[in-house]
Amino acid sequence: MFKFRDLTIFDISPELRMVISCDSSGGIGDKERDVVKVDPEVLGYFTTQVALMELVATGSKPISIINTLGVEMNETGKRIIEGIKRAIKPLNMNEDIMITGSTEENIPVCQTSMGITIVGLIEKSKWRVIKAEKNDVVVAIGIPKVGNELASDMSEFFSLDLMLELINKPYVKDILPVGSKGIAYELGVMASTNGLKYELAEKIEMDINKTAGPATCALIAIDREGYEDLKESVSIPLNIIAKLY
Structure with missing residues (x-):
């Protein structure tokens, strides 16, 4: 175990x-x-x-x-x-x-x-053996929401449907749903379980310490070259959070 x-x-x-x-x-x-x-x-x-x-x-x-x-x-x-x-x-x-x-x-x-x-x-x-690598980018997909905020537009939420789509993208290395501990905590988990460290992006337009309630957003580690395709593939908000090293 x-x-x-x-x-x-x-x-x-x-x-x-x-x-x-x-x-x-x-x-x-x-x-x-x-x-x-x-x-x-x-x-x-x-x-x-x-x-x-x-x-x-x-x-x-x-x-x-x-x-x-x-x-x-x-x-x-x-x-x-x-x-x-x-x-x-x-x-x-x-x-x-x-x-x-x-x-x-x-x-x-x-x-x-x-x-x-x-x-x-x-x-x-x-068992998914794809792992994040040095210089991969960590992207937050979806917006952290909790409580009464869940009554807002669900088009901003991460979902199982989207996860099933993303795990088949060749540039997606790792996916980690974000829960009540927030993006910053899960970013540390993603880095450590891949044997890496991270450097936060200079400009982050969301509260990375806020709870994401029932996983209304997720972190994905991707090849930097895959970001443009990702933007074209999904309709919910994307924010670059960090670079792994």
């Missing part, structure tokens, strides 16, 4: 690897004491997407999604599960993924909470 970024990994045979990712949320939903008011389906979608993107970035395929919901099944739990199902649609393997979990049926609750755990498998030979 070993850790890679936010993932837990088990070598279960000489050829096969199990990958586990997770995420959680509290106080977001449509119940009386929820701080951020959103439809439970939106909560299920975003929370699942965070864990999915972390797992898919390694090349792993999810086989099971376990939801631990601190709400009743009817109706909040059902609506959260609808969001979970919507989150996995871009993978085109809905029937191959087991969705299971638990709800709170004993105590009436007035605030929404949920956890999500995703189990995936990957052949060791298919």
Whole structure:
């Protein structure tokens, strides 16, 4: 067993690897004491997407999604599960993924909470071995948003669909979704896990310490020559954050 970024990994045979990712949320939903008011389906979608993107970035395929919901099944739990199902649609393997979990049926609750755990498998030979290199550029794709900001234009958000597109670009070396710790923290993680250091860009037009909530943006390491193609390929905002060395 070993850790890679936010993932837990088990070598279960000489050829096969199990990958586990997770995420959680509290106080977001449509119940009386929820701080951020959103439809439970939106909560299920975003929370699942965070864990999915972390797992898919390694090349792993999810086989099971376990939801631990601190709400009743009817109706909040059902609506959260609808969001979970919507989150996995871009993978085109809905029937191959087991969705299971638990709800709170004993105590009436007035605030929404949920956890999500995703189990995936990957052949060791298919583990994404592309690594960032010296002089690669780190680009933030998407805008960090959290809480009520999620009600804004979703065209500014990073998504699983976009990740699936980017991992096939030959100039994309590494992808790292940004969560609650912010761009600056994840930049350090990206550099260190590639055995590199980084130098911040002179002009950065965003708050790199702000939480990105449910991974509304991501960091990608690319060949400098690939930046123009990247700009033409995506419609959400791009910002050069740093150079690796």
